[in-house]
Amino acid sequence: MSTWERFLDTFFNAKVMARYLPDILSGVVVTIELAVLIVISGLAAGLALALLRSLGVRPLNWLIVFVVDLFRSLPPLVIIVLMYFGLPAAGLSPSGFVSTWLSLAFVLMAFSEEIFWAGITSIPKGQWEASRSTGLSYGQTLMNVVLPQALRLTIPPLTNRTIAITKGTALGTVVAVTEILGQASSAVSNSYNPSPLMMGAAAYIVLFFPVVVAGRWIETKFAWKR
Amino acid sequence: MAKTIVEARGLHKHFGALHVLKGVDLDVAERELVFVIGPSGSGKSTLLRCLNRLEEPSAGSVVVDGIDLLDPKTDINHARQRIGMVFQSFNLYPHMTALGNVTLALRKVAGKSRAEADAIGRKALERVGLADRADHTPGQLSGGQQQRVAIARAIALEPRVMLFDEPTSALDPELVGSVLGVMRDLRADGMTMVVVSHEMGFARAAADRVLFMDHGVVVEEGPPAAIFENPTQDRTRAFISQIQRH
């Protein structure tokens, strides 16, 4: 066998790849499920916290800032491990899937709250005053005047953050989530061949490359234009 | 006797240790145009903002069109529809068209359908001479046009009184005239107005009464000719001669 053939046989072994393709594909499904859940719940919770914060209730805001800073300072892997291995001690036993989902959703919530908050506070006071002076309530002003402008400003930084955190689904492999990386590494240990890892990498690229490209497009389209 | 539209009594306003309004009384009769002048920091904007409760007075009372604005039972959002306000910096909503700016409160507060609101909004834009700019966003309009849209946004709600806080101060000189023209038309249509401004020519031509404020009190008030030509107070005389030098 030539070196080239040995390289192909090791990293792109057709037989191994064919055998474990279904596993990798089921991993892709799990990764997509996780990612969608994280993005929806993380962004919704982040926006909700930012809206709560805009009410200006002091003790509540201290609590929000504390929680947000906590989740921004802990490494996501640590949060996942704490949930999965720590919570059972408190009588709760979330699955690896749920631990990963909630952990990364909390992280996205924390970062997106800060981004939403920055967007809301960047809207000039005059916008609030004009709207309130025509009789719109606080909530109506927030929904019709402030948020539409603020969200536009938050789209580029939010897109970047969301992509970065969603890629963290691969961390789920540590708590036995059968997402792409989990499937690939168990296939590696079963087949004594690293080809499934190459398939896993390819799957991540197929999944995230379009998202990154779309993110770049969104970023230029919405970049601080008013 | 004409009906009193604005009735402010003993207004005080503190910002922390700063005492900005020190007992201001202001009555504005129906169809009257009251013009407010005074040095920077004298409390003109604060007074105006107390009249629609954008600023909460520390003491005193404000009654507009028979509604006690400071009564906790008053629905302030409803009351504010009767009090139009125009700001120095226009404060148009940049993400909406001119028509969108004018119709937002009509739809959300006055409860009009979109079709009704659009019809009223177009009429308001027509009154300020911008019927053909309904679909432009603020970014596509000149400063003078933006301010006229802001006026249309206020008059579309058919307010009983209009408050203007230096409506032409942010405009290039050549655009001032168009905004003052709209204000003069409003006046001719019988709108009750309180105007804070440095446009003395407009005051002479259109004001019924001029108030001179300094350090949170009304120092002197009277017809424009009296205040500009024969002020009785030294502070008024000093201020008038200072602005006329500019």
Ligand SMILES: Nc1ncnc2c1ncn2[C@@H]1O[C@H](COP(=O)(O)OP(=O)(O)OP(=O)(O)O)[C@@H](O)[C@H]1O
């Ligand atoms: N929200 C606020 N917090 C603290 N101080 C304020 C606030 N608003 C106004 N002031 C102060 O109150 C005083 C009066 O302000 P105001 O804006 O009413 O003056 P003005 O007569 O309108 O002045 P100008 O001609 O510069 O617009 C100023 O000293 C100002 O700094």
Ligand SMILES: [Mg+2]
């Ligand atoms: Mg002012």
